[in-house]
Amino acid sequence: MIDFDQGEGDNRGAPAWMATFADLMSLLLAFFVLLLSFSEMDLERYKTIAGSMKMAFGVQQQIKADDTPKGTSVIAMEFSPGRTIPTPIQQIQQVTRDSSRSSLQTGTQEQAQAKMDDEQARALLEQKVATLEQETAADAQRLRALFADEIANENIDIESEGRFITIRIRENGSFPSGSASLTDGFLPVISKLRSAMAEIPGKVAIEGHTDNVPISGGPFPTNWALSAGRALSLTHELLREPNLEDRRMMVVGYADTQPLAGNDTAEGRARNRRVEIVIRQALAESEEYL
Template sequence: MSDCPKCPPVGAPAWLATFADLMSLLMCFFILLLSMASMDVVKFKKVADSLKEAFGVQREIQVEQIPMGTSVIEQHFSPGQIQQTPLEEIRQSTEEEKEQIDTPEDMDIAKQKVIEATLKEIADEAEKIKQKLNAEIEQGLVTVETNGFRIVIRINEKGSFSSASAVLKPGFEPVMDKITESVMESKGKVIVAGHTDDIPIKTVMYRSNWELSSSRAVTVAQYILEKQHIDPHRFLIEGHADTHPLLPNDSPQNRAVNRRVEIVLARDEAFLNDRNQAVETLQMDATPDIKP
């Protein structure tokens, strides 16, 4: 049977293949424009990090000036996104900008400013504690002083503990309440350290001055923790016996001064561990011993 002369040829016409290719190219072109205009910065960074780890991309490139340029799509096209992306917050400029370089001198000045501001804050806090304990200081029950980044609240044996005892005397609770309030309002570590004189002790309760000094420190710390809801992780208990005297143990008066419990509000450790400071790390020599 012969073909019908009036029937069209079998298959698509020749121009249809060219038209389909053109439509495909146009679709790819617009998809490419859309992908460049709405870049996911977070995902792009993750992909770049993965490629860096996989292929060993060089991390740093030594250049005299930072290359800068403008993105035509970023300036003249805003993708239809509801949430703002980090790219939309970036304002690019072709003008040269001065690069601020932190020299060692600038770093030293910044450190000094941070130190001075912190020391002033500690001095103001110590003055408030002195005003709160003014009556007790005049009676010789407590003393308050500063030592670098630390505030030392010293509880004297007078009125606080009986001889060879780690139990607070009746009537000393109001003093401890004021001290507890000051500790609650403070920052940083709370070091409670007990001290004795050089006269040896050996009783049923305490085998040595080490146990006596530690027990007195525990008594003070326990009183503070029971009165207020303070994080116990801030506390550090120390018993020094007669190893850190304030005065030589050569008279009854000096021995009485050495028998004490010190509450040290240590800001140096908190200051060094604080990652929100303007300076990343502050190197300083801080000893745990409190000396006049």
């Protein structure tokens, strides 16, 4: 044990080692201050660490609010303004990715909005299709007025459905039995058809049909050849003048595979022997043909 007593006549004060200790502490303080003055802070690393801590503690974004919070669902009772919509689910998740939005929407409401947009788009599409179908019906009505005499004589039938117009040419008065050559008396009708079809847009299919009676002899061995030959003959006559573009045309032979009536009666077989001109119009204005 150290005795600091130096005698009754000496002045008492700090021990001698205190001066050395004070000098040492001053030097250490100056040393750490010097180290701090030479140090540099890595800002990028600091931001990275701060961001990780922010996500770990659940802080997504801090937004300076100048007004009362707004919400579209009852998240807290103190949300004074806002539109409240009940939701059937128990778990409600707020979408807060976009801070510029004036209100918050739940995932359920976004799905409802997307469904509403789909319904509106479907309604607009249905309205557009209905308008186009009305235009097709108007084209068919003009054809009926143009060929009123031929329809009355049961040489031609004209029907329309959707965006399709069917001009049905019966064998009576157009083709001799078992032949693919058009009669001379029917050529004026073809000329009227050519002029009318030039003004109606759409792709044109010339389809030949027959009954189910087998062919015996003649230039056509089967009903397939006869139906295709009649369709091709009518196509050649329509394209005789440049009113129609040949790229619009298509020739098809169906033989007896698509009858209109039963083949067990003469009347039914007569209806089945026909050539149909099917005009297929587009469903969009940007589409030239179907």
